[in-house]
Amino acid sequence: MNTTIYDVAREAGVSMATVSRVVNGNPNVKPSTRKKVLEAIERLGYRPNAVARGLASKKTTTVGVIIPDISSIFFAELARGIEDIATMYKYNIILCNSDQNKEKEIHLLNTLLGKQVDGIVFMGGKITEEHVEEFKRASVPIVMAATVDMNEEVPSVNIDYQNAVYEAVSHLLQNGHSSVAYVTGPLEDPINGYYKFNGYRKALEEQGLKVDDSQVFVGDYTYDTGIEAVETFLDSDKKPTAIFVGTDEMALGVIHGAQDRGLKVPEDIEVIGFDNTRLATMVRPTLSTVVQPMYDIGAVAMRLLTKLMNKETVEEHTVVLPHRIQFRDSTK
Amino acid sequence: MNTTIYDVAREAGVSMATVSRVVNGNPNVKPSTRKKVLEAIERLGYRPNAVARGLASKKTTTVGVIIPDISSIFFAELARGIEDIATMYKYNIILCNSDQNKEKEIHLLNTLLGKQVDGIVFMGGKITEEHVEEFKRASVPIVMAATVDMNEEVPSVNIDYQNAVYEAVSHLLQNGHSSVAYVTGPLEDPINGYYKFNGYRKALEEQGLKVDDSQVFVGDYTYDTGIEAVETFLDSDKKPTAIFVGTDEMALGVIHGAQDRGLKVPEDIEVIGFDNTRLATMVRPTLSTVVQPMYDIGAVAMRLLTKLMNKETVEEHTVVLPHRIQFRDSTK
């Protein structure tokens, strides 16, 4: 049997309320009794039961984290940012993989609320009306990280995806390419289908160009679809000389796919990736890429959540972190 | 205010015990009352409070996971295996990063036990006496994943690291190299310092060779130390023609470091990595590597933990999963 606050109270000859006060650092305890209690705690090896505490105080000091896939390099980095800040504020995290499946997401949300988490960090793809409904119904704050709600109803932390892509593609166009191909993740995710794509479109149109569907390849974020993408491009009659790729992992695929066909990067074909995961320096040539500060997005999202959980007033619920382009050797 | 079991009981005109029985699928409820209760639950949007349930039942259906660093490709994959099986058995996981820091590990262990987790999966480096003491003192089962306790006192899931390295190095030696260099992770971790290293030594000695310290480089698992390692080797007077590398990420560094020096892999220098992370196919040449089934290790560890939590009898507490070598293009 584990020792309870009652055992400690008896051992120290005080009431459980006093023990509770000592444990919680309440100042209204005489130093001598505090000492007695502390000794009793030590003697019995008492460890407060967080479940009982959670029931009584209605705070569990744990937050839920819904993430598409923790084994993805991108999300794992985000998760680390979340966890570090959570730890800093004495929260633990319950981590759940959703695979971006809407049913799972809703189900997990309810499981977490059932477990009485004090808040939730949500990462996903497309945010539907139903998501927002569920979020609103929740009794605790929810913050989205690297996930956009186009109506800005839910607090979130992101970068300016549209401008980030716009800048990268514009850079390539200014290098004199007559066209820039685009490898993107699934378009159902509005980050891909709306923001990033619009950035691409805008950059093209600014140069008097139009989006050419044969120059756009929709992959599934994996290295292999990066390879597929170049192969498709190189088999077409309009071979690109510059490719913007929506994620680093696909960009590695693109570089290797091109090299496998005997092309030289960046001489024959320039490539810019997106995210600046650790992969970007693990290729030859090293990858020029848009820096999305994943760790920071996670950290800031968690920090925002702590404020909301504390009922502090926050000026801006939709935070946009800065981005930049890191030029390496895959561009001239 | 959230609706409680009491509200449902009143709404349905039954006692809370009956509601509890319906919610928990106890068969001793007349279909007609079950229906009444279910309707009341639906009407009120009742969601059981897992904290109260946990206090009363002494089960939280959550397990703790202590992991060195979730942002590492290796551990993230392990974590995914753990989480998938946990979900399958209706557990949630509380995930904590330890950075392999002993104080943090012990602290996290106590935090998790305070939160009344039903079990713990532990991943770390060196397991000290103190670790084992703490593990034994815990009132819930603990399983280690990809982590060895040399005394086999703690249940664990691993592969046979010594033999895995032995086979890889032997393979290189049989290819006719007069020596095989070795890039390893920190030797404080007995997996590196004892098992893997012994595998290396054994393979060498079987060919009448001895370990030459100048042919051993201790890295910190990062890509960059892989590069450092080759550079050190190539600057020495005994330039290796084959290198065994303790992790894939360092192996990528080794390959690129060698290529940066104008060497060809595998013609001038053969490389074998370890782990078979997704990185292995993201290099040119693709990396031959020892397959450590990370996802499976996590999954099996979690499965083992569910059995222990259920107090099922398990035949073998120390499970050793099979490994193999995946040959790709970094070896001849």
Next chain:
DNA sequence: GTTTCTTACATTATTGATTAAATAAATGAA
């Protein structure tokens, strides 16, 4: 027809903390 068993519930106690209200003790001012 009484007794015994089930079935289907209800009642009440319990879980291990927090917290508000009540009370006791200590301190200070008049």
Next chain:
DNA sequence: TTCATTTATTTAATCAATAATGTAAGAAAC
């Protein structure tokens, strides 16, 4: 010394479930 305040501590209610025990109604056994 007395009363008011402040400080320290206890008592008891509460949190939202589960678990153990109790009970009424009907079926089966004798």
